[in-house]
Structures are given as C-alpha cells and as structure tokens.
Amino acid sequence: MTELTTPAGTIYDRGYRHYEGPREGRGRRVRAIALAGVRRVLGLKRNWKTKVVPWGLLVLAFGPVLAFIGVRVLFAEAADEFFTYAQYLRIVGGLLLLFAATAGPELLCPDRRQNVLALIFTRPVTRSDYLLAKLAALLAVVGLIAIVPLVVLFLGNTLTADSAATYLREHLDDLGKILVAGTVLTVFYSVTALAAASLTDRRAVATAGYLGVFIGSSALANILFFTAQFDGKRWVAFLSLSGLPGRFVDGLFGAGFDPGTLADQARFTGPGYLVAMAVVVALAAAILIWRILRLRA
Amino acid sequence: MSKTVRLLTFSLGQLLAGRRLIIIALLVALPLVVPAVFANGADVEPATFTLELFRQLVLPVLLPVVALTFATSSLGSELRDGTVTNLLLKPIPRPAVLGAKYLAAVASSLVVLLPAETVGHVVAAGGLGSTDLLTAMLLATVVGTLAYCALGLLLSLLMARALLVGLAYALLWEGAVVSVAPSAASLSIRGYTEGVLAAALRGGGLGLETRLGPVSATVLAAVVTLAALVLAVRRLERMDIP
Amino acid sequence: MTAQAPADQTAAQGAVVELRRFSKWYGDVVAVADLSFELRPGVTGLLGPNGAGKTTTLKAICGLLHPSQGEVLLFGRPISRDPMLYRAIGVVPDGDRLYPRLTVRSYVRLHAELQGLTDAGAAADRAIAEVDMGPLADRRLKGLSKGERQRTKVAGAIVHQPALLILDEPLTGMDPGQRARFIELIRIIGAAGVTVLVSSHILGEVERLASQILVLVSGRLAASGDYHAIRDLMADQPRTVMVKADDARRLAAGLIALPSTVAVEVDGDALRARTRSVDSFATALPRLARDQGASLHEVRTTDESLEQVFRYLVGRR
Numbered sequence: 001m002t003e004l005t006t007p008a009g010t011i012y013d014r015g016y017r018h019y020e021g022p023r024e025g026r027g028r029r030v031r032a033i034a035l036a037g038v039r040r041v042l043g044l045k046r047n048w049k050t051k052v053v054p055w056g057l058l059v060l061a062f063g064p065v066l067a068f069i070g071v072r073v074l075f076a077e078a079a080d081e082f083f084t085y086a087q088y089l090r091i092v093g094g095l096l097l098l099f100a101a102t103a104g105p106e107l108l109c110p111d112r113r114q115n116v117l118a119l120i121f122t123r124p125v126t127r128s129d130y131l132l133a134k135l136a137a138l139l140a141v142v143g144l145i146a147i148v149p150l151v152v153l154f155l156g157n158t159l160t161a162d163s164a165a166t167y168l169r170e171h172l173d174d175l176g177k178i179l180v181a182g183t184v185l186t187v188f189y190s191v192t193a194l195a196a197a198s199l200t201d202r203r204a205v206a207t208a209g210y211l212g213v214f215i216g217s218s219a220l221a222n223i224l225f226f227t228a229q230f231d232g233k234r235w236v237a238f239l240s241l242s243g244l245p246g247r248f249v250d251g252l253f254g255a256g257f258d259p260g261t262l263a264d265q266a267r268f269t270g271p272g273y274l275v276a277m278a279v280v281v282a283l284a285a286a287i288l289i290w291r292i293l294r295l296r297a
Numbered sequence: 298m299s300k301t302v303r304l305l306t307f308s309l310g311q312l313l314a315g316r317r318l319i320i321i322a323l324l325v326a327l328p329l330v331v332p333a334v335f336a337n338g339a340d341v342e343p344a345t346f347t348l349e350l351f352r353q354l355v356l357p358v359l360l361p362v363v364a365l366t367f368a369t370s371s372l373g374s375e376l377r378d379g380t381v382t383n384l385l386l387k388p389i390p391r392p393a394v395l396g397a398k399y400l401a402a403v404a405s406s407l408v409v410l411l412p413a414e415t416v417g418h419v420v421a422a423g424g425l426g427s428t429d430l431l432t433a434m435l436l437a438t439v440v441g442t443l444a445y446c447a448l449g450l451l452l453s454l455l456m457a458r459a460l461l462v463g464l465a466y467a468l469l470w471e472g473a474v475v476s477v478a479p480s481a482a483s484l485s486i487r488g489y490t491e492g493v494l495a496a497a498l499r500g501g502g503l504g505l506e507t508r509l510g511p512v513s514a515t516v517l518a519a520v521v522t523l524a525a526l527v528l529a530v531r532r533l534e535r536m537d538i539p
Numbered sequence: 540m541t542a543q544a545p546a547d548q549t550a551a552q553g554a555v556v557e558l559r560r561f562s563k564w565y566g567d568v569v570a571v572a573d574l575s576f577e578l579r580p581g582v583t584g585l586l587g588p589n590g591a592g593k594t595t596t597l598k599a600i601c602g603l604l605h606p607s608q609g610e611v612l613l614f615g616r617p618i619s620r621d622p623m624l625y626r627a628i629g630v631v632p633d634g635d636r637l638y639p640r641l642t643v644r645s646y647v648r649l650h651a652e653l654q655g656l657t658d659a660g661a662a663a664d665r666a667i668a669e670v671d672m673g674p675l676a677d678r679r680l681k682g683l684s685k686g687e688r689q690r691t692k693v694a695g696a697i698v699h700q701p702a703l704l705i706l707d708e709p710l711t712g713m714d715p716g717q718r719a720r721f722i723e724l725i726r727i728i729g730a731a732g733v734t735v736l737v738s739s740h741i742l743g744e745v746e747r748l749a750s751q752i753l754v755l756v757s758g759r760l761a762a763s764g765d766y767h768a769i770r771d772l773m774a775d776q777p778r779t780v781m782v783k784a785d786d787a788r789r790l791a792a793g794l795i796a797l798p799s800t801v802a803v804e805v806d807g808d809a810l811r812a813r814t815r816s817v818d819s820f821a822t823a824l825p826r827l828a829r830d831q832g833a834s835l836h837e838v839r840t841t842d843e844s845l846e847q848v849f850r851y852l853v854g855r856r
Contacts, residue, residue: 053461102461202374204460205366209324211468212362219354220328227349228332229340303652314640379636383695386601386632387653388625534619537604 029125030133037137040110041103054141057099061092061145062152069156085150085174086253089181090246096146096189097214097242103141104193105206107134112201117295131292138190146189147182154178177252185245188277192241195284198291214242225262237266238276248273301393304384308401312367313408321366322409325359329417336421343422344430348498351434355414356490360441361467364406368449369460371402376453376539385538392530395450399526402446410438433497441490444518447525448486454532489518553615554579555703555734556600560609563595570595571758574609578703578736582729584745585738587755588853593738594633596755597707600736601630613703626654629696633707635688639681643672643691646680650695666698671720685712690721697728704728704735710744722748742849754852761852769848776851777801777813780820783837784808784828793827794820811841 043050068082083091111117120130154175161167196210197203221240225233238244240262247263250256251270257263298306329350336346372395375381384394418431425431445467452459471485492514499511554577561574571592587593598604599611602618602625610617618624638646647666651659667676670690680688689712696704706725710718725748729735739745745752746766754762754769762769784790787810791803799816814820817840828835 049457202370204369204458204464208362208366208460208464211464212324212358215468216328216354216358219358220332220350223346223349223353224332224335227341227346228336230335233335298652300653300655303649307649311638379634380638382603382630382632382636383638383650384653385603386625386628386630387650388623388655389653390622535605538598 026124026129029123030129030136033120033125033130033133034136034140037107037134038141041106041137041141053102054099057095058145061095061149064088064091065149065153065156069152069160072156072160082153084253084255085153085178086249086255088153089150089178089185089249089253092146092149093185093245093249096142096185096245097211099145100138100142100189100193101196101207101210101214102203103138104190104210105197105203107138108194108197109201109203109206112295113203127293127295130295131288135190135194138194139186142190143182143186146186147179150178150182151175174253181249181252184248184274184277188245188281191281191288192284195288195291198288217241218243222262225265234266234268237262237268238273241280244273244277244280248277300387300389301397304389304394305397305401308371308398309404312371312401312405318409321363322413325363325409326413326416328354328359329413330420333417333421337423344427347418347421347426347434348430350417351414351437352491352494355410355434356437356441356487356494357472358468360406360410360438360490361445361471361486362464363409364402364442364445365449365460365463365467367405368399368402368446369453369463371405371453372398372450373453373459377457379539381538391533395526395530395533399446399450399529402450403442406442406446407439410442411435414438429498433494436497437490437494440493440515440518441486444486444489444522444525447522447529451525451529451532454529454536486518486521489514489521493518555614556736557612557615558596558600558609559612561596561599561606561611562608563592563599563604564607569758571599571755574755574758574760576753576760576763578734580729580732580734581751582725582735582737582749584749584752585736585755586740586742586745586752586849587738587761589740590757591755592758593755594707595758597705597736597738598632601628601632601705603632626699627702629699629701629704631689631692631696631704631706631709637680637688637692640679642677642679643667643683643694644676646691647694647698651698654699656699662698663694666694669697669724670694686714686717689713690717693721693724702733704733706735706737708738708740710739710741718744752848754849756853762848766848769852777815778817778820779841780812780814780817781837781839781841782810782812782824782835784810784833784835786831786833789831790827790833793831794824797823808836 039045042054043052064082065088082088111120121127154171157171158164158167193210196213197206199209200206218240221236221243224236224239237247243263247257247268248270250263251273332350333347336343372381375384385391414434415431418426418434445463448466449459449463452463456462467486471487492511496511496514556578558574558576561571562569563571574592574596585593585596595604599606600613602611605619613624613628616624641649644663644667648659648663651662651666656662664676667673670693672687672690672694675683675687680691683691689709693706693709696706709725710721713721722744725735725737729749735749737745737748739748750765750767752763752766752769753760782790785808787808788805791805791810791812794800794810794812795803797814797819799814799819801813801815803813804811812820824835824838827833
C-alpha cells in the first residue's frame with residue numbers, strides 16, 4: 001500500500017489490501033447462518049413460489065385466531081367459545097407437522113446438494129456451530145407458529161373478557177401451559193424434522209420420509225390396537241408419533257381424550273406422552289448429531 | 298440388447314442404487330412385518346388384521362409415498378441434474394425414453410412393496426393364509442403403483458417440486474377426501490385401489506364396503522394412468538430440455 | 540463454406556446442417572433472430588460473447604429445443620421427426636451432465652450401448668484411447684478433474700463415429716497440454732470428413748482449429764466464412780503494418796505524409812503504421828524506401844488475428 005504525496009497532491013494506491021480490523025466472534029458466525037436459515041425457510045428475498053408453503057401455513061395458524069378476536073371485538077354478543085387452548089394447540093400441531101416437514105429439509109438438504117458445505121466449512125465454523133445455527137433457525141420459526149398464535153388467543157380472550165383482570169387472574173396458569181406446550185411441541189417437531197433432513201440430501205425425499213414415518217406410525221398404532229390382541233398392547237399408544245403431541249396437550253390441559261379412541265383406552269396420562277416425546281427427541285438428536293458431525297464438506 | 302431395454306436397466310440401476318434400496322425396503326418392510334409378528338401370537342383373525350393394515354397403512358401412506366418418490370426421481374432428478382441429455386441425444390424415440398423411465402419406477406416400487414406385503418401376510422397368518430387376500434392386496438398394489446407412478450412422472454415433467462406436490466395430493470387431498478366427501482372418491486387414486494381391492498376380495502368372501510364398484514375403479518384407474526402417460530409424452534416431446 | 544474433406548459422398552450431398560431463418564425467443568427475450576447458415580464437412584467455429592445465443596443455437600441443432608420460428612435441418616431433415624438421425628450425431632453439451640458414480644469406461648460404454656453399437660465395449664475402449672483417458676478408464680467420474688471430465692464427455696460423443704460432432708465450449712478446464720492434444724484430435728476428426736461445430740470463447744485456439752467461423756452477436760449472425768477474408772472486408776478498420784528498416788524514423792516521416800495513414804509509431808529500427816488502405820500502403824512503401832535509399836528488413840500486418848475480427852464485430856453493435 002503506497003501513497004505518493006507532495007504538498008500539492010497525493011496519489012492513492014487503492015489496491016488489494018489485507019483486512020486488519022477487528023473480527024467478530026463465533027456468536028456472529030452462528031447468528032449469520034441462523035438468520036440465513038430463517039430467511040430461507042420463510043422464503044424471504046426469493047420468489048413467490050418459495051413463500052407459498054410457509055406463509056400459507058402461517059396464515060392458517062394465525063388467521064382463525066385473528067378473525068375470532070376481530071369478531072369478538074366488533075360483535076361483543078357473538079362471544080361464543082372459540083377453540084379451547086387445547087383444541088387449538090392440536091390444530092396448530094397439524095400445521096407444525098407440515099411446516100417442520102418442509103422447513104427442516106429446506107435448512108439442511110440444499111447445502112449438501114449444492115455442494116455449499118465446502119464454502120461454509122472453510123470458514124472458522126465448526127460442525128457443532130453449524131448444527132446449533134440451523135437448529136436455532138428452525139426453533140425460531142416453528143416456535144413462531146407454536147407459541148405466538150396461542151398467546152395472541154390468550155391476549156384476545158383477556159382483553160375481550162368482561163373483566164380483563166379477573167380473566168387474567170383465573171387463567172394465568174393457562175398461559176403458563178400454553179408456553180410450556182408450545183415449547184415442547186416446538187422442540188419435538190424441530191429436532192425430529194432436522195434429524196430426518198440430515199439423512200438425505202434431497203429435500204422432497206426427507207419430507208416424504210418424515211411425513212411417511214409420522215403418519216404411518218399412527219396408522220400402524222391404530223391397527224395394532226384395534227385389531228390385534230396381545231399383552232401390553234396399550235403401549236402401542238406410544239408408537240403413534242403424530243399423536244404424541246396432541247395427547248400430551250390434552251393431558252396437560254386436563255381435557256379428556258375422546259372416548260373410544262386409542263388414547264382413551266390406553267389410559268396413559270399427559271406426562272407419559274411427554275416422556276415418550278422426550279425419548280423420540282433424544283433419538284432424533286442422536287441421529288442428527290451423528291450425521292452432522294460426520295458431514296464431509 | 299436393445300437400446301430401450303438398456304435404458305431401462307440403466308434407470309433401474311440408478312433408482313435402486315446400493316444403500317438406498319436397502320433403506321427404503323427396510324422402512325417399508327418393518328411396519329408390515331413386525332406388527333404381523335405380534336398379530337401372529339395374538340388373539341386376532343389374521344386376515345382381518347392384514348386387511349386393515351393394508352387399507353390403513355399401505356394404501357394411504359406406503360404405496361403413494363414409495364411410488365411417487367421413485368417416479369418423481371426417475372426422470373425428474375435427471376432433468377434437474379442435466380444428465381437427461383445423455384439419454385435424449387440418442388437414436389431412441391422420446392416416448393420410448395419415457396416408457397423406460399416409467400417402467401423403471403414401477404418396477405422399483407413393486408420390488409419394495411410386493412415382497413414386504415407378502416412376508417407380512419405370511420407371518421401374520423402363520424402360513425400361506427388366505428390366498429384370495431394376498432392376491433387382492435398384490436393386485437391393488439400393482440394398480441396403485443401404475444397410477445401413482447404415472448402421476449409422479451407427469452408432475453416431474455411439469456414442475457420443480459413434483460414430489461412435494463404429489464405428496465400433498467396423496468396425503469392431504471386424498472386423506473381429506475376420504476374423510477369428508479365420499480362421492481369424490483372417483484377423483485382419488487386411493488379410491489380406485491380400494492375399489493380394485495374390494496372387487497378382488499368379493500370373490501374370496503371377504504366383503505368390503507367401498508364407494509366405487511369394481512368396473513368403475515379399474516376403468517378410472519386405467520384412464521388416469523394412460524392420460525398421465527400420454528400427457529407426459531407430449532410434454533417431453535415439446536419441452537425445451539434445460 | 541467450402542469442404543475441407545477428401546471428396547466423398549458427403550461433399551456431393553447437401554449441407555450436413557442447415558438453419559433457415561432460425562429464431563428462438565422466450566417471452567419478450569429474443570435469444571436468436573433470423574439465423575441462416577449451412578455447415579459442411581470440416582471444422583467450423585461458432586464465436587460470440589456471452590449471451591450471444593451460441594448455446595441456444597447449438598441446442599437447437601441438437602434437437603434439445605424447438606425453434607420459435609424457422610427450421611433446423613440435419614441431413615436435410617428436421618431432427619424432431621427422426622430420432623434415428625442421432626446415430627450420426629455426437630454432442631458434447633455445456634455443463635457437467637455426468638453420472639458421478641459411473642466409471643469412465645462404464646459411462647462411455649453406456650453411450651455406445653444406447654447408440655445400439657454391436658460391440659460396445661471395444662468401441663468404448665477405442666474412444667477412451669482417442670481422448671487419452673486410457674489410464675483413468677476405471678476411475679469414477681466423481682473424482683476426476685474438469686479437463687478429464689471434458690475428455691470423457693468427448694469420448695462418449697465420438698464412440699459411434701458420428702458424421703456430425705457438436706461441441707459447446709469443449710476447451711474449458713483443460714490445461715494447455717491437454718488443449719493442444721484436443722485441438723489436434725478435432726483437426727484429425729475434421730480432416731476425416733466429419734462436420735464439426737465448435738463453440739468457444741478462446742479465440743487463439745479457435746484460430747488454430749477452424750478457419751471457417753460463424754460469429755454471433757446479440758442473437759444475430761455478424762459474420763461468416765474464413766476469418767482472414769472477413770478481416771479484409773472490415774474496410775473501415777485501420778490495419779496495422781509493422782516495418783523493420785535501417786532508418787525507420789525517416790521512413791516514418793514519409794509514411795505519415797500519405798493520406799491513407801492514420802498514425803505511425805517508431806521504436807528503434809521498427810515502425811508500426813496504421814493505415815486505412817493496405818493496398819495504397821503496400822504500393823507507397825517500396826517507392827518511399829527506394830527514394831530514401833532505405834533497406835526494408837521486414838514488413839508484415841500484425842492484426843490479422845481472430846481477436847481483432849471478433850472485437851470489431853462485437854463492437855459494431
């Protein structure tokens with residue numbers, strides 16, 4: 001880097017220079033990958049086709065709640081019960097399944113398929129940082145659907161109740177349950193979806209496998225329970241992956257199971273399903289860690 | 298060997314490459330065989346059990362997922378990766394190329410599905426069991442595979458996220474149709490496969506209530522399959538290859 | 540365009556490739572407009588800047604896309620009607636397009652089999668040897684360098700000894716040694732009577748490869764034919780002549796007086812003159828030298844290169 005200077009003028013040599021300034025640390029790197037992941041999942045800064053699925057699901061999650069609150073506000077008389085928190089959480093659970101099934105693969109598979117990993121790992125990013133970042137991204141967006149609509153519903157109920165203060169006092173534990181359930185569901189769907197995505201480099205195959213396993217296991221559980229007779233067949237209730245979150249939520253909110261269903265007859269309580277979910281998450285996490293840590297750039 | 302046959306064997310090799318075949322075969326066989334083990338030792342009519350398993354697990358989930366996955370990747374992955382020019386710049390008519398890719402997808406799906414169904418049935422029945430049931434299931438599987446593969450192939454020629462769209466159709470639309478509007482069963486491949494299943498079972502005395510009669514089910518399945526294939530050929534002949 | 544091949548039936552027949560007013564557009568974007576030319580045996584170079592429509596043209600000739608307007612005829616017939624024409628066509632397309640898990644030998648053999656060759660294995664080995672990939676024949680395509688993959692693609696394209704060979708930017712990724720060998724290979728193929736169409740950016744090599752060129756600029760044919768002849772036609776471009784003489788400076792003074800001279804540079808015993816008319820320069824120079832009693836040691840034009848032609852044609856738009 002040279003400059004020629006005389007009292008009258010200076011020629012600047014703006015050639016290639018090495019960066020000498022301060023460098024940000026690991027947190028910034030992880031944040032960068034995570035933010036990029038969030039943008040990718042939501043289809044931001046890309047064309048409309050990538051926005052259809054995520055935003056469609058967001059609309060389905062928030063739409064009914066907002067509509068209901070709107071109706072409540074405008075027509076105070078039409079104060080029918082919307083869904084209970086438990087019921088709405090179950091609906092949201094279905095949306096979460098679909099969302100995680102598409103978003104998880106979107107985060108992990110394209111990097112592998114398009115050979116971008118070499119670019120990423122030549123930077124000082126470790127495999128575990130990479131995993132943390134991707135997980136953070138998915139947790140954030142899934143959490144958005146799992147928690148926020150319910151909180152909005154709660155706020156809506158509070159504000160449109162006859163007495164907001166009393167409603168709040170009486171239903172504060174509901175708010176707590178919403179947050180707990182939302183967090184549990186978020187972690188459950190996110191970790192399992194990422195685990196599925198880590199097993200292949202093609203998004204659609206990961207989605208197909210994930211949905212197939214979730215839906216198929218439920219069908220299987222139902223069949224085994226209702227057509228076969230063997231000792232301990234009530235344990236089959238834990239086989240139904242897509243049913244675990246819903247049953248946990250019902251248990252948490254004290255809502256009974258619909259009579260005649262598998263859940264009702266298996267007679268497990270909420271905590272039982274929570275434990276089952278924890279086991280599944282642990283397994284999925286193990287798969288995920290194993291796959292990511294042996295990623296070849 | 299003829300050029301088209303070579304194309305077929307090559308495509309089969311690509312679809313069933315090594316590890317992938319084992320994984321898919323296991324994923325399909327597991328939920329069909331393991332429960333059968335339970336059913337065998339339990340107090341249950343094996344035919345009822347196997348039939349229910351087939352109706353609720355194979356037809357709605359396993360069959361469409363497997364068939365669509367193979368079908369969309371048969372030609373679709375070659376189009377996306379650009380390798381399809383290796384096949385099209387050859388003295389092989391494009392309909393023959395499409396036919397080879399279609400048969401490769403169908404064959405791969407059947408290789409994965411049929412043995413698993415057979416083993417599951419045999420294990421549950423503790424023997425050969427009701428051969429009528431077995432043939433009915435295999436027949437319905439073949440019809441369903443032919444139809445879903447044709448659909449998947451067509452979708453892969455029309456859009457980028459073909460498998461996703463196909464899955465949305467099979468899992469969401471067909472799932473919703475089954476529960477909401479029975480009359481729309483004439484618009485779902487699942488409806489056709491159930492109709493064929495029911496028809497084949499009637500001969501064996503295992504009655505089954507479905508919305509579509511045997512004739513309409515078979516005819517509609519054939520129509521849908523042929524229409525999809527014809528449209529796919531037209532598309533392949535007219536499109537600009539990337 | 541004249542045939543460079545030894546006389547055989549192909550020279551007597553019509554053109555191997557014929558484009559008649561070929562146009563291709565995508566919505567509002569016109570990729571190629573009104574392109575007409577013929578190809579005969581020998582090597583022809585297709586040149587143009589990025590986005591000029593070279594790949595579009597090549598793909599249309601291969602039958603990978605349909606013309607929006609006009610016709611593309613191979614051996615007198617449109618290729619979409621007759622897939623059997625591919626027996627006589629070999630294509631090295633742009634992009635990777637290789638199956639990563641296949642070995643070189645199985646890839647080339649696959650091409651031979653899909654062409655319907657009876658002894659596919661032997662044909663594959665021959666083609667592999669022709670592109671110098673013999674030692675690597677059992678390596679998987681995934682692990683090869685770019686130049687090695689290019690050569691494998693070429694082997695696949697020539698395994699059935701086609702009468703028409705189309706190559707889209709075949710020299711990319713090759714080191715100079717490989718390039719030289721490859722150019723030689725193409726020359727041999729062209730000399731054997733095959734019609735070869737090579738698209739390239741690397742003007743220096745195309746110069747050595749093909750004397751007939753087609754220049755595409757913005758989707759239109761800007762020039763065709765022998766590039767020396769094209770250069771001659773570029774009348775409004777001053778030509779550069781280099782002269783080495785005893786007293787170059789005095790000679791230069793005389794030359795600058797000529798009305799056709801645009802500029803003169805002197806450097807020691809050499810001068811470089813830019814003139815609008817090589818003819819009048821060539822007439823005036825010896826007269827001037829004789830009058831001055833100067834001895835001329837060297838006289839030559841220095842910008843005959845394809846690069847000059849190319850830049851001129853591209854710059855005109």
